[in-house]
Amino acid sequence: MLEASVAIVILAAGKASRMGKGGKHKLLAEFDGVPLVRRCALTALGSDAACVIVVTGHRRPEIEAALGxxxxxxxxxxDYADGMASSLIAGLSSKGADGTDxxxxxxxxMPGxxxxHLNALISAxxxxxxxxxxxxxxxxxxGNPVVLPRSLDHAILRLEGDVGARGIIATSGLPVLDVDVGDAAHLDVDTPDDISAAGGVMRH
Known part of the structure; x- marks a missing residue:
């Protein structure tokens, strides 16, 4: 039997409203000289996933440049301003995600x-x-990340607002496998202080 294939969808469209008024974008914060969004993409590209899709929105030209x-x-x-659901749907509906399981x-x-970690999730x-x-x-x-089987597509396509897939997972009736990745599952950077604490430097 062929192994189940996985597409990674990286959500990078949000406004980062908790970064304060300075207008700096957390996904452009540099960790070891690499913008966070690029670091995240490189991690995804190094995994066993079939392909990597990045959903952009807020400050798209700069995010795309960081991924050059x-x-x-x-x-x-x-529609990124509508919340996370629209980005999830955009990634799920993209051509790159077609045909994956x-x-x-x-x-x-999530710099951690x-x-x-990604390969452990894909393997499970x-x-x-x-x-x-x-x-x-x-x-x-x-925490995050989460792998969603394509049988949940219809439910995801009905999501609205600033919600992820947690509610769908709870009502899916599917088995849920937990993979312990330690603190990394909950380490997201929402404020300038978070970025400093995680070892990042705000640039743009």
Whole structure:
């Protein structure tokens, strides 16, 4: 049997409203000299995923420039201000995601996620034959990323507002496999202080 294939959808469209009035964008903050969104994409590209899709919106030209030269698909979400659901739908509906058995939804503001973490999630999804939800957890608490089987597409396409897939997972009836990735499952950077604490430097 062919192994279940996974497309990684990186959500990088949001406004980052908690960054304050300075107008700096957290996804352009540099970690070891690399913008966070590019670092996230490089991690995804290093994994066992079939392809990587980045959904852009807010400050799209700068985000796209930060991703220059990488072998990934860019999807613009003109409705990004409506919240996360619209970005999830844009990524799911993109050409690059066609034909894969699952979508690994990755937030672009999680600097702790490694290639090994992504591969552990993909491996768990494959071991379930592509028929289970797989989520990263830390100490039993659900976090991100999450792998969603394509059987949930219809439910995802009905999402609205600033919501992710958590509600769908709870009502899907599918088995849910938890993969403990430690603190990385909950480490997202929402404020300038978060970025400094995680080792990043605000630039733009």
């Amino acid at each position: 030269g990488l072998p990934l698909a860019l999807v613009d979400n003109p 699952g979508i690994l939804v990755m937030l672009a503001d 996620i490694s290639i090994a 999804f494959r071991s379930a034959g592509g028929k289970a939800v797989v989520r990263a957890v830390s100490c039993g608490e659900p």
